[in-house]
Amino acid sequence: MPTYDYRCRKCGHRFELQHSIKDETPKRCPKCRGRAGRVPARGAGLLFKGSGFHATDYRSKSYKEKAKQEKSGGSPGTESKSPKGD
Numbered sequence: 001m002p003t004y005d006y007r008c009r010k011c012g013h014r015f016e017l018q019h020s021i022k023d024e025t026p027k028r029c030p031k032c033r034g035r036a037g038r039v040p041a042r043g044a045g046l047l048f049k050g051s052g053f054h055a056t057d058y059r060s061k062s063y064k065e066k067a068k069q070e071k072s073g074g075s076p077g078t079e080s081k082s083p084k085g086d
């Protein structure tokens with residue numbers, strides 16, 4: 001089970017919690033019982049999830065724009081490459 005870093009939004013107390021990756025229930029600060037937010041630091045899965053989504057979005061956008069440019073430029077060879085589902 002992965003360990004997550006949490007920081008209290010009320011008092012700033014930082015603590016660690018071990019729970020399932022599927023557990024999305026809001027966590028409470030053990031000191032003041034205020035609501036705590038997850039600190040995205042070393043959770044590999046979390047990091048991948050966050051930046052991966054962005055990178056995919058960026059890549060597909062630039063890819064489409066590049067393909068459009070190549071088409072309008074009329075460079076040979078690009079037309080035979082039919083776009084396969086990403």
Ligand SMILES: [Zn+2]
Nearest residue numbers: 008011029032
């Ligand atoms: Zn607190």
